[in-house]
Amino acid sequence: MNHHLLxxxxxxxxxxxLRQELGMVKCEVLDKYQLRSNAxxxxxxxxxxxxxxxxxxxxxxxKASPIGMIFxxxxxxxxxxxxxxxxxxxxxxxxxxxxxxLFEETRISDMEFIKHLRTGIILDLRYLAKIQxxxxxxxxxxxxxxxQPCTLVKQKE
Numbered sequence: 001m002n003h004h005l006l007x008x009x010x011x012x013x014x015x016x017x018l019r020q021e022l023g024m025v026k027c028e029v030l031d032k033y034q035l036r037s038n039a040x041x042x043x044x045x046x047x048x049x050x051x052x053x054x055x056x057x058x059x060x061x062x063k064a065s066p067i068g069m070i071f072x073x074x075x076x077x078x079x080x081x082x083x084x085x086x087x088x089x090x091x092x093x094x095x096x097x098x099x100x101x102l103f104e105e106t107r108i109s110d111m112e113f114i115k116h117l118r119t120g121i122i123l124d125l126r127y128l129a130k131i132q133x134x135x136x137x138x139x140x141x142x143x144x145x146x147x148q149p150c151t152l153v154k155q156k157e
Contacts, residue, residue: 007039014041018058025066028109033073066108074125079134083141090117090144118147 014037019027035043043061044054056072071081093111094103103113103122114123131137
């Protein structure tokens with residue numbers, strides 16, 4: 001990748017080239033959050049009456065999982081990214097359907113909430129961002145890990 005050419009390329013050309021490196025799910029994340037690349041190869045969001053928000057570099061987007069990209073957008077720390085990446089089988093991405101009043105499982109790229117499958121507890125990504133103390137996050141993780149399913153072994157008579 002010739003960085004100088006990319007930095008001078010048009011917005012559309014640069015985005016198209018950079019998106020080819022990322023894969024479908026990561027591109028869905030970029031689309032959901034309306035991110036576009038800038039001349040320094042960072043992904044940012046532009047809203048007409050707000051300052052431009054810069055979220056992460058192309059290098060980060062290549063290396064991170066889709067969950068890591070979403071967590072970066074919500075400004076979640078690395079410990080949270082690492083925990084959920086390693087334990088993702090215990091969780092499901094969800095959105096809230098205001099028409100039915102229920103949380104529904106969805107694709108990772110549409111995720112706004114995380115459902116712990118064994119307990120049914122729903123975590124708002126904004127709530128996770130508010131957990132500042134490492135000890136509080138460890139307590140939450142420990143709670144989830146204690147919720148192991150009971151496995152009873154039946155003996156044949």
